[in-house]
Amino acid sequence: MFCILGDPTNFLSCERVTTMKSFFTNKVAIISGASSGVGRETARLLADQGARVVLAARSAEALEHLAREISQNSGQALAISTDVTQKDQVERLIQTTIDHWGQVDILIANAGQYIRCPINKLTMEIMEQSMAINFYGSLYQVLAVLPHMQSRHSGHIVLMLSMDAKTPLPPDAPYVAAKSAMSGFADVLRQELRGSGIHLTAIYPGRIDTPMIANLKFSPISAKIPPQTVARAILRCIEHRRARLLLPPQVHLLNILNFFSPTTADLAVRLFRLEGWEEN
Numbered sequence: 001m002f003c004i005l006g007d008p009t010n011f012l013s014c015e016r017v018t019t020m021k022s023f024f025t026n027k028v029a030i031i032s033g034a035s036s037g038v039g040r041e042t043a044r045l046l047a048d049q050g051a052r053v054v055l056a057a058r059s060a061e062a063l064e065h066l067a068r069e070i071s072q073n074s075g076q077a078l079a080i081s082t083d084v085t086q087k088d089q090v091e092r093l094i095q096t097t098i099d100h101w102g103q104v105d106i107l108i109a110n111a112g113q114y115i116r117c118p119i120n121k122l123t124m125e126i127m128e129q130s131m132a133i134n135f136y137g138s139l140y141q142v143l144a145v146l147p148h149m150q151s152r153h154s155g156h157i158v159l160m161l162s163m164d165a166k167t168p169l170p171p172d173a174p175y176v177a178a179k180s181a182m183s184g185f186a187d188v189l190r191q192e193l194r195g196s197g198i199h200l201t202a203i204y205p206g207r208i209d210t211p212m213i214a215n216l217k218f219s220p221i222s223a224k225i226p227p228q229t230v231a232r233a234i235l236r237c238i239e240h241r242r243a244r245l246l247l248p249p250q251v252h253l254l255n256i257l258n259f260f261s262p263t264t265a266d267l268a269v270r271l272f273r274l275e276g277w278e279e280n
C-alpha cells in the first residue's frame with residue numbers, strides 16, 4: 001500500500017516553504033516505525049519543519065491517519081506500509097520514495113520491538129525474532145538506501161538503538177543482543193562513511209513514554225521521557241551532524257559505572273529496579 005498526501009503545488013505548502021525555511025525544508029526523510037511513539041513524533045516534527053516525510057510501518061491505517069494529519073497541516077507525506085523484516089519490502093520502500101520524490105536525504109531507522117526473555121527460557125525462535133526486527137530490519141534499510149546516498153554524495157542515517165546496548169539489563173538478552181549488534185555496526189559504518197558526504201547518528205535512549213513500555217513502571221531515576229523530547233533531539237543531531245547521543249543525561253551515570261565497575265553497576269540496577277516492573 002502507498003498513498004501520497006499533500007499537494008506540492010498547493011498554495012499553503014508553497015507559502016510555508018518560503019516563510020518558514022528551515023534546515024529540513026524540502027528534504028526527503030524516510031521514518032520507519034512511524035505509526036507510533038518516537039517515529040510518529042519525529043515524522044510530525046520533520047513535516048512541521050518543511051521536510052517531505054515517508055512514513056513506514058506495518059499498520060497501513062495508522063500511517064494513512066498520520067499522513068492525513070500532516071497534509072491538513074500543509075505538510076507532505078507519503079505512507080508506505082512496510083514490514084522491515086522483509087528485505088524486498090524495504091527495497092520497495094526506498095525505490096518508491098526515489099520514484100516519487102527523486103531523492104532520499106534522511107533515513108531514520110527507528111522501527112523496533114522490545115523483546116525480553118530470561119536466558120533460562122530463551123529459545124532460538126525468540127532470539128531470531130529480535131534479530132529480525134532490531135538488527136536485520138535496520139540493516140536492510142541502511143543497505144537499501146546507501147547506494148542512492150553514495151551516488152549523491154549526501155545523506156544522513158539515524159539508527160535508533162537503546163541504552164540497553166550500552167548498559168544491558170535483565171531480562172532483555174534478545175533485545176540487547178540485537179541492539180548491541182547494530183550499535184557495533186553503526187560505529188564501523190560511521191568511520192567508513194568519513195568523507196563520503198553521508199553522516200550517521202546513533203541514538204541511545206533510556207526509557208521513553210510510548211506504547212512499547214506502556215505496561216512497565218520505573219523508579220524516578222529512570223523515569224520515562226516524552227517521545228517528543230527524543231524527536232527534537234533527533235532533529236538537532238541531524239542538523240549538527242552529531243555522531244552519537246545518549247539521553248536523558250542521567251543514563252551517562254550508569255554507562256560510566258558499567259565501564260569502571262560492572263558489579264557496582266549491577267548493584268545499582270538491582271537497587272533501583274532499573275529493569276522496571278509490571279503495573280498491576
Ligand SMILES: NC(=O)c1ccc[n+]([C@@H]2O[C@H](COP(=O)([O-])OP(=O)(O)OC[C@H]3O[C@@H](n4cnc5c(N)ncnc54)[C@H](OP(=O)(O)O)[C@@H]3O)[C@@H](O)[C@H]2O)c1
Pocket residue numbers: 032033034035036037038039056057058059060062082083084085110111112113114133160161162163204205206207208209210211212213227
Ligand atoms: N520506548 C522506549 O523506552 C525505548 C527506549 C530505547 C529505544 N527505543 C527504541 O525506539 C524505537 C521506537 O520505539 P517506540 O518506543 O516509539 O515504540 P512503539 O511506539 O512501540 O513504536 C514501534 C514502531 O515500530 C514499528 N514496527 C514494529 N515492528 C515492525 C516491523 N516488523 N516492520 C515495520 N515497523 C515495525 C511499529 O509499527 P507497526 O506495529 O505498525 O509495524 C511502531 O511504529 C525502537 O527502535 C525502540 O527499540 C525505545
